[in-house]
Amino acid sequence: MNSDAILIMGSNMAEAHPVAFANVVQAKERGAKVMHIDPHYSRTSALANIYVATRAGSDIVFLGAVIHHLLETRSYFHEYVVHFTNAATLIRGDFGDTEDLEGLFSGFDPKTETYSDQSTWDYERDSEGRPLTDPTLQHPRCVFQIMRRHFARYTPEMVEEVCGVSQDQWFLVTQTLIENSGRERTSAICYAVGWTQQSKGVQIIRAAAIIQLLLGNIGRPGGGIMALRGHASIQGSTDVPTLYDLLAGYMPQPSALTPQQTLDEYISTSGQKTGWWSNIPAYIRSLLQAWYGEAANEEDGNCSYRWLPKMIGDHSHLATSYEMLDGKVRGYLLFGQNPAAGSTNSRMQRKALEQLDWMVVRDLYEVESAAFWYKQPGFGPDTEHVDSSKIKTEIFLLPAAASTEKEGCFTNTQRLLQWRDKAVDPPGDARSDLWFVYHLGRRLKELYSVSTESKDRPLQALTWDYDRKEPEPGSRIHDEPDTLLVLKEINGYYVHPLNQVDNEMGRQHAYKLHDAPHVPGFAALKSDGSTACGSWIYSGVYPEPGNNRAASRISEGYTFLQWGFSWPANRRILYNRASADPQGRPWSESKKYVWWDEEQQKWTGVDVPDFPVNKPPNYIPPVGAVGMDAHSGSDPFIMKPDGKGWLFVPKGLKDGPLPTHYEAAESPVHNALYKQQSNPAAKYFRNRPDNRLAAVDDPDYPIVITTYRLTEHHVSGPMTRWMPWLNALQPSLFAELSPELAAERNIQHGEWVIISTPRGEIEARAMVTRRMQPLRISGKIVHQIGLPFHWGFQGKSTGSITNDLAHMVLEPNVSIEEAKAFTCNIRPVRM
């Protein structure tokens, strides 16, 4: 809303996030420039000032050329870059760039196809371990100069050749970003799964981050990178994670592959000596305290730490589905998720479900994942019978409560927690997932209560008392757990009375969840076992009885600080110290947001400062300082050990410190930039017969395919295809293709077509439209087609499953599939 320019790429915001897009339209009416770059012309494009058609999978070339231009024409925000980013930091002398190694960085092990040694990507350091810098940005090994070399081949000519975008169009976008960034102006970048669902998705977002850091658009009003996430609480499921590799608040799940056998080892390998993550001892210890209560005190927390299950590899959903296929996973719990139609390569997913001994499906409707044992997709909207007598999987299908039938928080895409009150009871035997998990836990604790085995101690010790004091008034369900108690545990509470002296037995009185005082926020958390906290970043959401800030609904002010609660500490813009210059003054009056108040000697503004509130801008850390004291008063990026915005990532990414263009795992062209064709660190699962890939420039699969959402349906349809209102608006699956491709393949608008990939074939109605256009790539014409992915064989509107076409090559950092850029073929059915 406060942006002067908005670049939307990898997202069809108008159709997938229509209400948020209203803000973009308002900004446009105020004079902001809106740009949309996408393979598919959509309502977002129609309302943009500039629409650029591009080839799916070529994003880093476009963005890399912007970076190249910013660096070479000195169009970056110099003062911001020098002070707030790691542009001046020197990288080790033995670092090898993709320029030196034909598309690979140093440290790549071809045998394991991983960057097993990332030590060369690190900073050059002095004897104290502090990074060396050159504020003049001239040193050949400073990040700035390394970037100049790395992005040298990302030229406008390359954009034209690889993306199919004219140099003029690319320049217009670049120039618009430059003109609308700086002291007086800010630009925002919005993306969605058009970026993430690629085998190099993380690096595309990194490229956007580099642009925004170079232009000084991070931590400022109207700036930033907006991840448009797709589900009501998908952010919440990441923060208080149901993800295999994370504990609450972005602490890693312990792994057996790193030295993390003890709590001390865990802290030293996942925490940091300097910066905000130096607080990890307090956060992990408080989590253990919340989970295991008294038992967490054994060995100062180490005993219960050892109970936490350790990872031994990639246990992500998709990697696990291969394990399932091999019969290694025997039981499966599905909570409102539908892999039989919603996950990539879903034909393989259905086959995997057949290998299970048992599964639990909790949903409002009988979704595909509960019905695969007697039904499968037929032609188009038809279904076919399955021989059930050959499928062993035992299935428990439990009815679930809808969002209006339970209370609790959703966390939206802006990290905002919003509480929902309960309207009515769920029907029949439908129950909330909270009810299910709570009572399942109760029963399991009972079943294991007599065990003396060490493996069962964690479950026995697990604190598990969420009973309501009194049943909910007016509800016929008398054993629904108390959601507010769970929120209290997430927020955190004191385990012992403050300032209490041990009694004569040498033991302190310990509170239970029900009677414990709330902690006011994460600053109160301790590493000595005196506090419990389920997720440190959410601490402060429920700071005292009767004050659930997620349920606060006061719609006032510029930043609406009393509407819901945004983590951390109700900050609305992260790293907002960067909205002031190094001396703490607003960069400009028009973009004033958070600044240093000289009189009061503290940071102030229209948002909660994301910075130690009393640290003056001119603070210089003493030698040997640790924790937050190690950051200067002009280091806004408090989560980073060096307090800088990372243009170059010295640690933590699995596919390189700088974004590099690789072609998609399936591509009609060879990589024009490097010998390395596709992301070297991606997980290909090449020997899997269920996941065959088309070759590069494969004549059988010459067409690029991308998938997307429609406004009227939601993912694979469990929440929409049972609803006549929405089915009337979007009745069936279609494939969008250009008139040129239609003519080439003799396809008529509206008739059935077959789309094929090495994974399978599906049918859809042809939608011949100018919204898709052929592009000239590396001297040849490349066609693209687009498909929504909302259909399946259950519900009141049925159709082929688009995900049956997609493959399962996974991005190396986050194990996401590549559903936004792969290859296919298309032909008419002629019935």
Add this chain to the structure above:
Amino acid sequence: MQERLSPAELEFNIPSIVTQAMQVGSKTQPFSSESSKLVTRIRDAKVVHSVCPYCAVGCGLNVYVKDGRVIDIEGNPDSPINHGTLCPKGAATFQYTVNPNRLTHVLHRAPFSDHWEVKSLDWAMEQIAQRIKQTRDETFVKSLPDGREVNHTLGIASLGGATLDVEENYLMKKLLSGGLGIVSIENQARI
């Protein structure tokens, strides 16, 4: 929230130009005394504040409840996110929750069976707990062959949608990971 006006009230409340426009072609309003007494369905309904269950924008909803039933769902005009507006999905939330196709009983499909059987919730909960215990006990690994401690089971996996509440996610991870040692606890948030 302001009530909608009945047609009779409209005449007195809308500026005269609109009134005139409405009267084109007919000086007499075609409202019977019955229709002028009609009131909106949501009058006297309890308003419950909620949030849209679809995308991640987080539009505020007003859920109208009368006689223990949801009778309508609209956008919350007070929300700074949506100002009362909704997209087609959000506007259809009513039909998502009040729908004759919803499951209301536990269904069980035995191995190799060709049909569902209706079961009690209590029976299903006990069976599920038993299955989890059995599989966990048979697949639990304390240490790798080289002695590294793992305390986990890879024999059970969990996958959740991203319409789960924060509190639900929290208890899931706590029980499945912290209590049972399951590693593959995953969510739509991954993909």
